[in-house]
Each structure stands twice: as structure tokens, then as C-alpha cells.
Amino acid sequence: MLELRDIYKRFAPDKEVLRGIALTVAPQEIVCLLGPSGCGKSTLLRVIAGLERADRGQVLLNGADVGELPAYTRGVGLMFQDYALFPHLSVAENVAYGLRMKKLPAAQRQRRVEEMLALVNLQSYAGRAVDDLSGGEQQRVALARTLAPNPSLVLLDEPVANLDRLLREELMGELRRILKQLQMTTIFVTHDQEEAFALADRIAVMRAGRIEQVAPPAQLYRRPINTFVASFLGFDNLLPVERANPAEGVVRTPAGDFPLPVRPDRPIDDCRLLIPPDAAVLDDEQPGPTYIRFAGRVLTTTFRGSFFRLEIASMHGEQRLRFEFRTRGRDHLLEPGALIDLWLDSAQMLLVTEG
Template identity: 70%
Template structure:
């Protein structure tokens, strides 16, 4: 539905914000642009919306080149981080604003406003002032206003960044449900990995104006393309590979591990072994032959409600080799404490080799 071809954007002679970004978005897909601040994700969104002009490259929507099309003629809905609601208009008037700008008759505006209020669960709020709404209610009004003109493409820039954690999680669930119900193609920008995993069908990880990896959430999490993607997703157990032994085995500072066949052809130069934080069992040995023992001591223990996190220094290793793991709290009478010896069982089936970024 959307095709971005080799987009370049420079804001200063020595500051190239986008470096040949190419991307496609399928009909009804929710795609996330994920990356740290300053990586170019919001600039790319604004170029797609027509609010910024690319120095090079093309933007195609449903097969039509819209690179030179003014923003107001693209039929693209854009929702900003601060919602940008009009304080002098009530809820219904805010939602109807885009419809009025498109010349929709009053009867059509009333019907569409009622539909949007029902969609975002704000029936009865039509005549309220937006200043009297909570942050979550304002977010839903902004979404309803953006969706009311029935845009071909919806663009969301950090849509829930200003909300507290619990409300953010609730609204992410509601937002995905609404977008899938309307079958509207969506791109949203975030720097939060949890938001991306909760909302997106595919995630495009960006760094310094380039795409590092585009994948569905589960493959992205299980097989990061390189050490930058892995580190940005929160993985901390990235061990240097000292040598390959045979076809599948890799030697690391904490031991040698036999990997699945999928990693047999991976180059050893500049590669690291990724051990996910949930790739370990504590205390009893699992029945799977893929699990290998690791003895160490607890450097730090953190209780996080349903889970607890351990920092473990493997036996015979230095502080630089501390590993980070996460375990379920349920069913445990006590949790390990700092300084306590522990035996872990690492699941080699969950390990993978990633290239140095």
C-alpha cells in the first residue's frame, strides 16, 4: 500500500538524518518505526505525511507517486504526541474538525462524530470541554478526530508517550483493537520496545537514519540482526565469541556452547553470542538435553512483582562477565539474595549468534 524508496534527508551539510531509507507497508498492516531519539523516525513519518520534503527519494501510496503532493491532499491522518486538540472547541467539534475542512455536510459530520465516540468508548462526551478530560480521554479524542475523515493511511507519532504505565498499556490494547476493526493501515513511531511489541504487526528498527532490521515482533526478539538491535531491545548478555569449535560449538569467556544448526554457517569474525534473559532455569535441571549447567553467585537481585531479576557472575569469571536473567516469581518460597551461590541451566536452543553492529 505504501512504498518509500531510497529517502534521503539532510538538515545541515554534516547532518544527514535519513540515509537511503526504503520501506514497504502492506494494506491493513500496523508498522512501527522503533529507534532511539534522533535516529530519523519522526522525520521519516513527516516526509510520508507531506510535512517535510525529502532531498532524494520517492513516496508512493497505492501505486501513485505522492512525493510532490501537498499534505492536505494525501488523505493521510497524523496524530501528534501532544494530541494538538483545540481548547476552544468541545469534544464533538474537535472530532468534526477534519470533516468540516473536507466540506462534509452537517448531517454527515454528526453521524460520523457519533460513530467515532462509540468507537473510542466516549459516548456522552460530545459537549464536554477537552480541558476537562483526562490524558487518556484526550488521547482517544485525538484518535477519533484523526480517524473521522477515514484516512487511507494513519500516522501516529509517540501516541501514548505522555501517559502513565498502566493507562498506556490499556490504551495500547484498545488502540490495536480499534485499528484492526477499522482495517486502517498504520505507521507509528516510538522509542519504547514494549509499545512496539504490543501494537505492531512488524517493527522497523532504525539507527542514525538507516534501517537495521524489519521483522515481525517474535522473530525480531528471538533473532536480532546485530548487536545494536539486540542491545536496543534490552538484551545485555552479548558474549564475545573467542573461537568456533567444529561446526556448531562456540567458545566464550564463560564456556563453550553447542548451538542449533541454524547458526552453523554464521561468521565468527565480529560475532557475539546472545543469551536471552529468559533462557535459563533456576535450581532443578530441565528434562531438555539443550540445557547446560552454569554455576555462579548472585551479584544483585531485584523483585519485580510477577518476575524477579538476577545478575549472576559465573564461577571463575570476572565482573565483566556478569549475566542478566529473569525468572517467574510464582511458586517460589524464597528468592535468591546477593552473594548467594546459584546453579542455572542455560537453554542453548534459545541462544543465537549476532553480528557486531
């Protein structure tokens, strides 16, 4: 459907924004470009849309190179972070804009507009001015406008970033339902991993103009390819590895020795040991054969609702580690300074390349 080959883009001699992007998107797939601000994800979106031209590389849409085509001939839909609704046009006129550009006859145009407004649940809003709408309503009008001309590919730039938390949750589900219902091929951009997990079939993590890793959400979460991806996904227990010897089956870190996780496909120098925050258990009994004992001192306890977060210093080597525990079944939290013994699941640990 869409294939990006070796895309380069620089805005100034010392400002190279895209540095060799390669990515393939299958029909009906929802792909997320995830990365911190300034990583080039929005620029990549604009290159695909035709609003920027790549310095090098190819943009293939259904097999044809569209790299030289201006935006208005590509048939690619783009929804902006600030929605970019035309303030001088009504809701219906906004949705009809792309159809007017396609010179669709008025009757068909109106039918399509009604169809799209029904799709986003705004049937009664046709005549309203866009400035009167709430943020969530504006987002839905923008989506209807983007989808109305039936683009072959839809690009969404931070589609729910401008909404408050509750609405965001609701609209993310809605957005995925609509895109799947229309069998739309979609690329969207975000810096929020929760959004990426909730919406995407596959996630491409970007950093400084390059794609670091492309994988489905669950796989990405289970197997981040390097420490950058891992910390961007929210993992912060990344212990430096002093020595990892496959023969001994042991990883040595400042916090002590751990059983060697299975990573046969990688060289194991220059890496860190990742311990997920949910890999710890506070039980007295050993929960399973893969669990090992770990002693520490409580630094802080933070109540977060359904779970609480414990920051501890390891007994051995004073390494800071953070773990999350379910609140249920506990009537008091641990006091700072308390000494505790945890069970850590070595099966969930991971050796991650430094980088």
C-alpha cells in the same frame, strides 16, 4: 499500499536524519517504527505525512508518487504525541475539523462525528472543551479526529507515550481493536518495545536514519539481526565471541565454551553470543537435552513481582550475566555471594552480528 524508496533527509550539512529508508506497508497492516530518540523515526513519519519533504527518494501511496504533494492533499491522517487538539474548539468541533475541510455537508458531518465518538466511547463528550479532558480522553479525541476523514493511511506519533502505565496498557489494546475494526493501514512510532510488540503486525527497528531490521514481533524477538537490535529489545547478555568453529561445534567466550547455535546463513566472525534472560533454569535435574551446566556467583538479586532478576558473575572469566526467574514456589531469594549452578538452554542462544 505505501512504499518508501531510498528516502534521504538532512536538516543541516552535518545533520543527516534519514539515510536511505526503504519500507513497504501492506493494506490493513500495522507497522511500528521502533528506535531510540534521534534515530529519525518521527522525521520519517513527517515525511510520509508531507510535513517535511525528503531530499531524495520516493513516497508512493497506492502506486502514485506523493512526495511533492503538500500535507493537506495527501489524505493521510496523523496523530501527534501531544495530541495537538485545538484548544478553542469543542470535542465535536475538533473531530469535525477534517470533515469541514473536506466540505462534507453538515448533516453527514454530524453523523460521522457521532459515529467516531461512539467508536472511541466518548458519545457524551461532544460539547465538552478539550482542556477539561483527562489525558486518556484527549488521546481518544485525537484518534477520533484523525480517523474521521477516513484517511487512506494513519500515522501515530508515540500514541500512548503521554499516558501513565495502567492507562497505557488499556489503551494499547483498545487502539489495536479500533484500527483492526476499521481495517486501517497504520504506521506508528515509539521508543518502547513493549508498545511495539503489543500493537504492531510488523516492527521496523531504526537506528541513525536507517532501518536495521523489519520483522513481525515474535520473529524479531527470537532473531534480532545484530547486537544493536538485540540490546534495544532489552537483551543484555551479549558475550564477546573469541572463536567460533563450526567444525568443533563450539563457541569460545570469556565465560567459557558453549555449544554452537545453528546459524548457517551468516559468517560467524565479529559476533556475540546472545543468551536470553529467560534461558536459565534453577532446577537440580537437567531440564532437557539442550541444557548445559553453568556455574556462577550471585552479585545482586532484585525482586520484581512475578519474577526476580539475578545478576551473576560467571565462575569462569567473571562475566556479568542477568537472568530472570519466576518467583512462584520460592520463599526466599538468593543472597549475594552465594555460589550457584544454573542450567542454560543452548537451544535459545543465538550468535548475533556485532553492530
